[in-house]
Amino acid sequence: MTERVAIIGGGKIGEALLAGLIGSGKPVKDLVVAERSAERSAELVADYGIRVTSDIADAVEGARVVVIAVKPDAVDGVLQALSVTDDDGELERITVTLVAGIPTSRYEAALPAGSPVVRVMPNTPMLVNEAMSAISPGRYASEEQVALTVRLMEAVGKVTVVPEKLMDAVTAISGSGPAYFFLMVEAMIDAGVALGLTRPLASELAVQTVKGAGVLLSESGLSPVELRAAVTSPAGTTAAALKEFERAGLRHAVNEATAACAEISAKTARRVEVEGSSQGVQVGAETASEQQ
Numbered sequence: 001m002t003e004r005v006a007i008i009g010g011g012k013i014g015e016a017l018l019a020g021l022i023g024s025g026k027p028v029k030d031l032v033v034a035e036r037s038a039e040r041s042a043e044l045v046a047d048y049g050i051r052v053t054s055d056i057a058d059a060v061e062g063a064r065v066v067v068i069a070v071k072p073d074a075v076d077g078v079l080q081a082l083s084v085t086d087d088d089g090e091l092e093r094i095t096v097t098l099v100a101g102i103p104t105s106r107y108e109a110a111l112p113a114g115s116p117v118v119r120v121m122p123n124t125p126m127l128v129n130e131a132m133s134a135i136s137p138g139r140y141a142s143e144e145q146v147a148l149t150v151r152l153m154e155a156v157g158k159v160t161v162v163p164e165k166l167m168d169a170v171t172a173i174s175g176s177g178p179a180y181f182f183l184m185v186e187a188m189i190d191a192g193v194a195l196g197l198t199r200p201l202a203s204e205l206a207v208q209t210v211k212g213a214g215v216l217l218s219e220s221g222l223s224p225v226e227l228r229a230a231v232t233s234p235a236g237t238t239a240a241a242l243k244e245f246e247r248a249g250l251r252h253a254v255n256e257a258t259a260a261c262a263e264i265s266a267k268t269a270r271r272v273e274v275e276g277s278s279q280g281v282q283v284g285a286e287t288a289s290e291q292q
């Protein structure tokens with residue numbers, strides 16, 4: 001896509017999108033980041049050679065797509081800053097939010113009437129163009145604007161469009177999901193060391209195994225059940241291991257963990273509201289000094 005993209009918040013997910021877009025061939029001149037941390041800004045400039053500014057109004061000037069990638073409690077400050085920026089009407093600026101737990105209605109209420117908003121739940125494999133992103137249009141987003149957001153996120157991985165009411169569940173599976181697998185691999189490496197492997201060898205074995213299993217899952221056309229059965233010989237080693245996972249309540253743990261995740265997501269907007277009203281909302285970019 002050729003449109004200019006401004007990313008507000010150059011943290012972990014903002015950087016993942018930036019890196020993915022650059023990796024997919026988007027010219028650096030069409031990207032700008034608004035980041036309030038001077039240290040972080042310097043890192044992004046050094047690593048990607050992009051323009052970084054602390055001024056949101058400066059960043060969004062001429063941008064067709066404004067991506068919000070700050071923590072939920074910083075969203076109101078960003079919206080305050082955005083609501084007073086000049087949206088050149090011909091550009092039809094689209095606000096794309098990657099923020100967990102804040103509904104599109106909150107953005108629509110803070111931005112000028114009728115502003116198109118699209119909510120996205122991505123994940124960090126975006127860094128290697130393997131993101132899973134779920135997209136929900138707000139009430140004023142046109143089909144063309146949704147298609148543009150799909151193209152933006154397709155540059156860094158796979159995309160699906162879902163009704164917004166599913167976003168908490170999506171977050172519990174794909175948004176936070178990579179962390180579950182990293183925890184599993186961490187545990188497997190420690191277990192390998194306990195069984196006498198060196199840490200580098202245990203790490204190589206575990207990482208390539210999870211990668212191979214992932215590729216097999218996505219490319220073989222077989223279900224997880226079928227693939228697991230193919231590894232599990234009668235009265236063999238795998239059956240012994242799986243029996244222990246079941247005994248320890250792995251499925252129960254997955255259910256409880258994802259339910260807790262979805263619950264936190266569902267409560268985010270209310271939590272931010274309560275904390276914002278008790279502390280006063282802060283606008284992030286207070287100065288217009290550029291980092292580069």
Ligand SMILES: NC(=O)C1=CN([C@@H]2O[C@H](COP(=O)(O)OP(=O)(O)OC[C@H]3O[C@@H](n4cnc5c(N)ncnc54)[C@H](OP(=O)(O)O)[C@@H]3O)[C@@H](O)[C@H]2O)C=CC1
Pocket residue numbers: 008009010011012013014034035036037040054056069070071072074077078098099100101121122123124175176283284285
């Ligand atoms: N990490 C993940 O795997 C995923 C995250 N998300 C969502 O992405 C969002 C960002 O998460 P993540 O990248 O992990 O968070 P980070 O804290 O790493 O990044 C947010 C960045 O935005 C900066 N920032 C905050 N307010 C402003 C502002 N007003 N102007 C400019 N910059 C600002 C922060 O600076 P400072 O540090 O000074 O506050 C920080 O550098 C969250 O809402 C999260 O829900 C969604 C899917 C996956």
Ligand SMILES: O=C(O)[C@@H]1CCC=N1
Pocket residue numbers: 100171175176
């Ligand atoms: O942990 C979080 O809140 C964010 C949202 C999804 C992944 N990370």
